[in-house]
Amino acid sequence: MADVFRINTSALAAGxxxxxxxxxYRGKALVYVIEAGQTLTGIAGAFGTTVKVLETLxxxxxxxxxxxxxxxxVPKK
Numbered sequence: 259m260a261d262v263f264r265i266n267t268s269a270l271a272a273g274x275x276x277x278x279x280x281x282x283y284r285g286k287a288l289v290y291v292i293e294a295g296q297t298l299t300g301i302a303g304a305f306g307t308t309v310k311v312l313e314t315l316x317x318x319x320x321x322x323x324x325x326x327x328x329x330x331x332v333p334k335k
Contacts, residue, residue, distance in 0.1 A: 289316070294326040305332045312314035 259294075290301065298309045298321050313321050315331045 267281055272288045276324060288332050288334050290330045290332050292326055296324070296326075298324060301330065301332065306335050307333050 287307070290305070292301070298312050298318070302309045302312055309321055311333060312318065313331060315333075320326070
C-alpha cells in the first residue's frame, strides 16, 4: 500500500485513518489501521460500506484472517 500512495505507513498507529485518493475505488478513500479485536464486518459498518467492498479493494484472500496493524483502504463516506 505504501508504494501505491507513496506514504510512510510505518508511522500509522492502530486506529489511525489517513485520507487518500483511490483510483481502484474511483474516488476518495481512507487508509485505516486495524485495531486488535476488530472484524471486517465491524469496520465495514463503522465506515458505511460492506465486507465485499473491503475484500475487493484490499485483495483480502480470507476475510476471517485480518490482523491488528494491517492497513485497509476504505471508501470515504
